[in-house]
Amino acid sequence: MSTATRKGRLPGEREDHYMRLKGAQIVGTRTLLAVREDIRAAIDARAMICVHGTAGHGKSLAVNASLRELAPTTTHRVVFRARPSTRDLRHELFHALGLPGRPPSHAIEFDRMLRGALEERRVLVCDEAQWLSKLCFEYLRYLWDDTDTDLTIVFTGGNGCFEMLQSEPMLESRVYAWQEIGPMPLDEVLAVIPAFHPIWAEADPDLIATCDREAAHGNFRAWAKITHHLTTGLDATDRTRVDEELLRWAYSKLTRRAPAR
Numbered sequence: 001m002s003t004a005t006r007k008g009r010l011p012g013e014r015e016d017h018y019m020r021l022k023g024a025q026i027v028g029t030r031t032l033l034a035v036r037e038d039i040r041a042a043i044d045a046r047a048m049i050c051v052h053g054t055a056g057h058g059k060s061l062a063v064n065a066s067l068r069e070l071a072p073t074t075t076h077r078v079v080f081r082a083r084p085s086t087r088d089l090r091h092e093l094f095h096a097l098g099l100p101g102r103p104p105s106h107a108i109e110f111d112r113m114l115r116g117a118l119e120e121r122r123v124l125v126c127d128e129a130q131w132l133s134k135l136c137f138e139y140l141r142y143l144w145d146d147t148d149t150d151l152t153i154v155f156t157g158g159n160g161c162f163e164m165l166q167s168e169p170m171l172e173s174r175v176y177a178w179q180e181i182g183p184m185p186l187d188e189v190l191a192v193i194p195a196f197h198p199i200w201a202e203a204d205p206d207l208i209a210t211c212d213r214e215a216a217h218g219n220f221r222a223w224a225k226i227t228h229h230l231t232t233g234l235d236a237t238d239r240t241r242v243d244e245e246l247l248r249w250a251y252s253k254l255t256r257r258a259p260a261r
């Protein structure tokens with residue numbers, strides 16, 4: 001079984017790359033370094049933190065890479081794809097924590113079991129936390145507030161997550177650090193992209209700058225997607241280097257065109 005399929009576990013490094021892009025390396029962006037420092041401090045303080053921002057800028061990868069280094073065996077991940085009820089949340093936690101047996105059918109028993117499991121030191125990552133309702137946030141706060149638990153919580157998600165946490169004074173006041181993740185500026189793109197993938201290692205910086213200006217806009221998922229198309233294009237055309245013509249061909253794959261009438 002791959003690490004990705006083991007519920008609640010941190011994904012392996014390869015699974016963090018967009019479409020498991022072959023040859024891609026994790027690079028030390030400012031986002032990654034800032035998130036790692038925040039998570040380190042949060043674990044020391046057993047705090048709640050929130051890493052938020054728009055899609056594709058590297059939030060999940062930064063959180064996962066940091067925790068593979070800082071808390072590889074004590075991290076448990078829950079990822080939300082639709083709005084869960086508190087009952088769903090209890091079940092997600094049960095599975096993410098790898099608790100034995102069947103989930104209890106009564107809420108009181110369930111809460112006792114979860115609180116007991118959280119007496120051991122744990123880091124809980126709630127990814128895509130913008131899907132959590134106020135009640136779910138409240139439930140996590142209840143677990144975290146319990147003086148017997150030893151819990152660090154990392155909320156990661158789109159801006160809805162930030163807004164939800166900010167709108168609840170009980171939660172907002174408990175969040176130890178907020179980290180907003182934005183696009184990489186051009187100087188950072190020029191520094192990290194050559195190390196990200198071998199196709200960029202020897203590329204002309206002007207070509208990288210053109211690609212960022214015209215298509216990637218400092219968004220790491222866009223960089224990974226373009227790189228994926230380019231590796232296919234290089235193979236298909238027997239080229240050894242990326243040039244402007246190939247780059248424009250890759251862009252043509254990214255833009256959605258209106259259907260012809």
Ligand SMILES: Nc1ncnc2c1ncn2[C@@H]1O[C@H](COP(=O)(O)OP(=O)(O)OP(=O)(O)O)[C@@H](O)[C@H]1O
Nearest residue numbers: 017018026027055056057058059060061220221224
């Ligand atoms: N530091 C990095 N090094 C290498 N690749 C990176 C890095 N950060 C991000 N990426 C690439 O960008 C992709 C998108 O990153 P990630 O999934 O972390 O974005 P996100 O901010 O969590 O987006 P979403 O809000 O949609 O969940 C990754 O799958 C990976 O391919």
Ligand SMILES: [Mg+2]
Nearest residue numbers: 059060061127
């Ligand atoms: Mg993410």
